[in-house]
Amino acid sequence: MTAYNTKQKECIISFFRTHSNCCYTADEVIDNVPEASKATIYRIISHLAEDGYLMKVQGMGRSVCYQYCNPSTCPEHMHIICTKCGASFHLDSETSQRVRRAVSDACGFEILNETVLKGICPECRGKL
Ligand SMILES: [Zn+2]
Numbered sequence: 769m770t771a772y773n774t775k776q777k778e779c780i781i782s783f784f785r786t787h788s789n790c791c792y793t794a795d796e797v798i799d800n801v802p803e804a805s806k807a808t809i810y811r812i813i814s815h816l817a818e819d820g821y822l823m824k825v826q827g828m829g830r831s832v833c834y835q836y837c838n839p840s841t842c843p844e845h846m847h848i849i850c851t852k853c854g855a856s857f858h859l860d861s862e863t864s865q866r867v868r869r870a871v872s873d874a875c876g877f878e879i880l881n882e883t884v885l886k887g888i889c890p891e892c893r894g895k896l
């Protein structure tokens with residue numbers, strides 16, 4: 769943790785925390801956190817992802833995105849991501865449980881909490 773600047777790390781975490789329902793590519797973070805250099809941001813983001821503070825979101829037809837993740841609550845719920853704009857939401861643990869139970873009743877599968885569901889967010893549905 770001493771290998772990189774703590775203040776810059778704080779800036780990056782707080783940026784993700786204030787936009788916890790959005791995911792960003794490293795380049796978007798660079799645009800939004802002018803306090804840190806590009807190389808530093810790349811390095812800090814990969815550390816944060818390893819430490820469980822950021823969730824890696826892939827397969828949106830864009831580059832790899834990252835989203836804020838609360839290491840104490842996020843492992844307990846599922847997430848859903850919009851395939852149109854990439855917005856991603858934290859499902860509360862009650863909703864996650866309901867989905868898990870419904871799927872388990874229907875076909876016996878146990879869904880893992882790290883599952884990321886795909887869908888179309890309310891904002892994008894409004895534009896359809
Ligand atoms: Zn979460």
Ligand SMILES: [Zn+2]
Nearest residue numbers: 850853889892
């Ligand atoms: Zn959307």
